[in-house]
Amino acid sequence: MTLTIPFDNSYARLPDRLFARVKPEPVRGPELLAFNHPLAASLGMTGDDDIEELAQVFGGNLIPTGAEPIAQLYAGHQFGHWNPQLGDGRAVLLGEVDGQDLQLKGSGRTPFSRNGDGRAWLGPVLREFVVSEAMHALGIPTTRALAAVATGEIVQRERGLPGAVLARVAASHIRVGTFQALAGRQDLEGLRALYEHVVARHYPKADVPLAFLEAVIEAQAQLVTKWMSVGFIHGVMNTDNCAISGETIDYGPCAFMDEYHPLMVFSSIDQQGRYAYARQAEIIVWNMAQLASSLVPLMPDADAAVADFTKAVHAMPARLEALWTAALGRKLGIAEARAEDLELAARLLKLMTDQSADFTNSFAALADGTARDQFTDRAAFDAWAQDWQARIAEEDDPEGVMRAANPVLIPRNHRIEEMISAAVEGDLAPFSRLMQAYAAPFTADSEFDDLRRPPAESERVHRTFCGT
Numbered sequence: 204m205t206l207t208i209p210f211d212n213s214y215a216r217l218p219d220r221l222f223a224r225v226k227p228e229p230v231r232g233p234e235l236l237a238f239n240h241p242l243a244a245s246l247g248m249t250g251d252d253d254i255e256e257l258a259q260v261f262g263g264n265l266i267p268t269g270a271e272p273i274a275q276l277y278a279g280h281q282f283g284h285w286n287p288q289l290g291d292g293r294a295v296l297l298g299e300v301d302g303q304d305l306q307l308k309g310s311g312r313t314p315f316s317r318n319g320d321g322r323a324w325l326g327p328v329l330r331e332f333v334v335s336e337a338m339h340a341l342g343i344p345t346t347r348a349l350a351a352v353a354t355g356e357i358v359q360r361e362r363g364l365p366g367a368v369l370a371r372v373a374a375s376h377i378r379v380g381t382f383q384a385l386a387g388r389q390d391l392e393g394l395r396a397l398y399e400h401v402v403a404r405h406y407p408k409a410d411v412p413l414a415f416l417e418a419v420i421e422a423q424a425q426l427v428t429k430w431m432s433v434g435f436i437h438g439v440m441n442t443d444n445c446a447i448s449g450e451t452i453d454y455g456p457c458a459f460m461d462e463y464h465p466l467m468v469f470s471s472i473d474q475q476g477r478y479a480y481a482r483q484a485e486i487i488v489w490n491m492a493q494l495a496s497s498l499v500p501l502m503p504d505a506d507a508a509v510a511d512f513t514k515a516v517h518a519m520p521a522r523l524e525a526l527w528t529a530a531l532g533r534k535l536g537i538a539e540a541r542a543e544d545l546e547l548a549a550r551l552l553k554l555m556t557d558q559s560a561d562f563t564n565s566f567a568a569l570a571d572g573t574a575r576d577q578f579t580d581r582a583a584f585d586a587w588a589q590d591w592q593a594r595i596a597e598e599d600d601p602e603g604v605m606r607a608a609n610p611v612l613i614p615r616n617h618r619i620e621e622m623i624s625a626a627v628e629g630d631l632a633p634f635s636r637l638m639q640a641y642a643a644p645f646t647a648d649s650e651f652d653d654l655r656r657p658p659a660e661s662e663r664v665h666r667t668f669c670g671t
């Protein structure tokens with residue numbers, strides 16, 4: 204084997220009830236579809252030039268030297284309902300490289316698979332590949348895509364579809380639901396081991412559970428603000444899909460908005476709109492309350508802990524509002540927004556809602572001076588723009604601030620769907636083109652002008668799916 208991956212697997216040294224040792228299930232005809240060489244190099248991998256071997260390793264047929272494959276246990280609240288036993292049902296953690304998790308998703312059944320087949324099909328694998336790398340280029344903490352491998356097998360969904368495996372890299376895959384699983388079983392020793400592992404790995408400055416909770420709250424507040432500032436809707440913010448590290452994880456039915464609406468929902472399973480665009484800022488507080496609850500058993504005095512943790516969670520909405528004000532301010536060209544600037548931004552968002560204006564293009568056009576073209580009621584926009592101009596007259600470099608905050612390219616749903624349809628037919632050219640375009644989302648290369656266009660009515664994607 205020429206591929207060398209410098210593994211050091213700290214999670215596999217934790218108490219063994221936190222995971223199950225399980226190997227990926229081999230696949231019939233692994234074929235490498237994509238490989239992220241710069242990411243591999245940044246992790247210290249070498250010898251990644253044998254395409255056959257990469258397909259064998261990241262398809263799950265060949266366990267690389269030093270790997271200790273495990274499926275991780277977790278629990279979680281799914282759409283608000285407690286599920287005491289989830290876990291990696293179609294993923295295995297090969298091990299840790301440079302302190303980060305290297306995981307295969309779609310790699311076959313595990314003890315946590317329940318009725319699932321442990322597999323993934325090509326569509327969600329390429330979707331996560333493109334969207335997670337686009338998120339990274341947008342400056343948003345996220346799992347990274349290392350490899351995509353076609354399995355040469357058919358997975359049975361509503362119809363037979365080509366199977367694939369995604370290799371992804373994360374700071375870790377430890378979730379709010381990982382803490383919940385141990386707290387739920389009253390496994391204090393396991394909970395303490397997990398807590399100590401996570402503090403050492405992600406929040407070494409946190410000296411007590413309260414400091415840890417506050418650090419996760421801050422990371423998640425930053426993350427959700429970043430999502431919302433680019434019109435991203437995660438789609439399934441269950442506590443098992445909420446990473447302790449503060450990275451975006453589990454790209455299932457996620458979507459970027461085209462026209463702005465605060466209650467926009469794409470996920471086919473989110474029928475109540477629990478995870479709608481603007482609700483993400485409330486849901487993340489709810490998720491942090493669940494994390495707080497699961498940390499209480501670590502404390503000697505439960506009543507005092509509940510009081511302290513509740514205070515930390517109750518402070519989160521104000522922190523989110525401050526971050527959101529700052530983020531919207533930058534989108535308007537204001538380097539350091541004041542509290543009253545939120546009203547100016549809210550008025551623009553209201554115009555965008557009323558006139559179904561495209562979120563990305565409207566903000567991007569502010570710096571070009573063409574934003575009024577994005578609105579049907581131009582007089583209403585002009586009235587707002589007068590106040591906006593007056594406000595940014597106080598700023599040093601409003602255009603520079605706007606260009607750094609407003610991407611021109613986002614992975615629009617219809618482009619992702621188009622890319623998947625082509626890939627199913629064996630054509631990976633659209634995949635490669637999207638990867639190239641989304642690597643530089645803040646620059647307007649005319650070669651990619653077509654990717655800036657919102658969907659025509661016939662191209663519109665109304666629903667997205669978990670891809671299970």
Ligand code: AMP
Pocket residue numbers: 289290291292293294315316317318319320321322323439443444453455669671
């Ligand atoms: P998700 O909503 O995609 O985060 O998945 C929820 C749970 O279902 C997780 O524990 C997954 O591992 C599990 N799961 C999803 N799809 C499959 C599948 N095809 N086979 C086995 N388990 C799955």
Ligand code: MG
Pocket residue numbers: 443444453
């Ligand atoms: Mg998940």
